[in-house]
Structure formats: C-alpha cells, structure tokens
Amino acid sequence: MSVQPATRSTPASRKLLIPVVVSTVSTNVSPVVPPKNNLNMSAFRGKRCALWIICQSAFFVVWLFIAGGPARADLRCQPFAPLEKVAVTHVYDGDTVKLDDGRKVRLIGINATEPGRDGQPDQPFAAEARDRLRSLIKATSQLHLLTDGQTHDRYGRILAHLFNERGESLEQILLEQGLAYHVAVPPNLTLADCFASAEQLAVKQQRGLWSKAGIAPVAARDVQDGGFKRLQGTVTAVQTGRHWRLVLDDVIKVMIYPEHRHRFEAKQLNSLQGQQVEIQGWVYRSRGEWRIKLETPHGMVFSR
Known part of the structure; x- marks a missing residue:
C-alpha cells in the first residue's frame, strides 16, 4: 500500500x-x-x-x-x-x-x-x-x-x-x-x-x-495497484440480485460473495446508492477490473 x-x-x-x-x-x-x-x-x-x-x-x-x-x-x-x-x-x-x-x-x-x-x-x-x-x-x-x-x-x-x-x-x-x-x-x-x-x-x-x-485513504478513481487499502468513493451502483456488489465511482467493484451475504441485508445495501463510503481491504485485479472484497460490515466506513 x-x-x-x-x-x-x-x-x-x-x-x-x-x-x-x-x-x-x-x-x-x-x-x-x-x-x-x-x-x-x-x-x-x-x-x-x-x-x-x-x-x-x-x-x-x-x-x-x-x-x-x-x-x-x-x-x-x-x-x-x-x-x-x-x-x-x-x-x-x-x-x-x-x-x-x-x-x-x-x-x-x-x-x-x-x-x-x-x-x-x-x-x-x-x-x-x-x-x-x-x-x-x-x-x-x-x-x-x-x-x-x-x-x-x-x-x-x-x-x-x-x-x-x-x-x-x-x-x-x-x-x-x-x-x-x-x-x-x-x-x-x-x-x-x-x-x-x-x-x-x-x-x-x-x-x-x-x-x-x-x-490517507485512496480515492477509488485513483487506484493504480493492488494490496491493502482504505478506498473512498461514492456508491454509484448497487446489485443485490444474483450477484451482490457495490460500485465505487463507476470504477471499483466491491464484491460480497455468497458465503458472506448473511452478514448483510439487501435493503441496507441498496440504501447506499449515492452515499460516500470507505471500504477497507485488499484490492485485486480480476477480469480486467479492480475489485475489493467486503466480507463483514467491519470493512465499511461511512465518510463525512
């Protein structure tokens, strides 16, 4: 980082x-x-x-x-x-x-x-x-x-x-x-x-x-490499259907995999649309895009 x-x-x-x-x-x-x-x-x-x-x-x-x-x-x-x-x-x-x-x-x-x-x-x-x-x-x-x-x-x-x-x-x-x-x-x-x-x-x-x-936290739009980071950005998209994920600043996908969904509620995740958040975890590259896993709500901070 x-x-x-x-x-x-x-x-x-x-x-x-x-x-x-x-x-x-x-x-x-x-x-x-x-x-x-x-x-x-x-x-x-x-x-x-x-x-x-x-x-x-x-x-x-x-x-x-x-x-x-x-x-x-x-x-x-x-x-x-x-x-x-x-x-x-x-x-x-x-x-x-x-x-x-x-x-x-x-x-x-x-x-x-x-x-x-x-x-x-x-x-x-x-x-x-x-x-x-x-x-x-x-x-x-x-x-x-x-x-x-x-x-x-x-x-x-x-x-x-x-x-x-x-x-x-x-x-x-x-x-x-x-x-x-x-x-x-x-x-x-x-x-x-x-x-x-x-x-x-x-x-x-x-x-x-x-x-x-x-x-300092890293703006989601400025990510250039992987590793542990505190990412800040606006939630520009929320998906709680077949796949659960948030998108920060249209560039970073926050992945909530099936084995971790029981720690979250779809209604609350959908309410994050437009919110400023900070996601803490390890950033990685997959399918040509930057991603970060969200495994528990401990990894999410609501920014000012």
Missing part, C-alpha cells in the same frame, strides 16, 4: 456502532462466548451510519451509538478457549512472528503497515509497529497463542492471537496505539467486535496511523 498525498479525512469524525455485549471488564482470563447470530458479530462504522441504520432496520436498535467514542479504557479482548504456551524468536513486522519451533504466526484481526523492500522506504508506522510488538513480547514472562475457526492461511502460516501472562491481547494493544488496522477476516471473528472498539480508541485520539502522519 503506497502513501497517498491526498488530503485525509478527519479521524475524529469517524463514528462507530458496536454491540453492547462486546466489552468485558473482568480481569480474569475466561472464555468469551461469540454471538450465535453472525449478524451480531458485525459493526458498521462511520459518520452517517447511526441514524440511517437505526431508522431502516429494527435489528440495529440493539446497537450502541458511540459518537467517536467514548472508547472504554477497561476494554478487554480476552481469551475464549484454552491457550498454548509459546516462545517467539523473531518479529518480522507488526503482525507476523516466528516461534521457537519454527512455526510462523500471522496475527488475527490486525494488519500492520509494511517494512520497505527492494530499496523502498518503510510505510508509515511500520517500524514503530514492529518495535512495539517486540517490546511487548520481551516484557512478557509467559506468551500464549490462541487460534480461532481457521488455523492456517494459504501460505502455511498459523493464524492466531497472542496474549501475555495477564491475558492481555497484544493485537488489542497495537490497535489502541494506532499501530495497525483492524481487519475482520472470516471465519476468525470471535474478537472482531472487541478489536473494532480498540481501534476506535486510536481513531478518536488520532494516534499512529490515524494521525496526520498516517496513510
């Missing part, structure tokens, strides 16, 4: 809808039971979303509107299953580590910016994220690993959470400090709502990636 010179949106203007069940204040490490309804694991974020969603769907009356906060200082993204004690021997970057048994671990729920390669400079806050993760691991007397629904990615890396001896999520800490983006990738969504709340703390306080030194 390249650094864009475009004027960024004001981070403090972002607003978040979170379910009232996501936070816990217990200091004990105890299982967190995920919602039975997959829709309850989603969260629409953004300036315009609150009134629009509450008015248009009775389902959303159970959501709590937070006007750019307040993010809870006592938020705890806790372990939800038995933990495996591990040791880390190398930190590649802010979201990937190597264990002493040779396994490579990609942290669930976050995406840190990339260190420079082939003579290219680091992306903003890439070094800070790597160094912070190193310091968190070094300061931990016992490190614990926890997998979710999918245990490996296509590169053979373990997909997992890391917790310290106090049951604190290292991903949560990075998100709260603005050193990584929250990404909700199914089926590993057990802590997605909690991580969304952690990210909102950084957004509100304009920390790290959400500060003026962070990476």
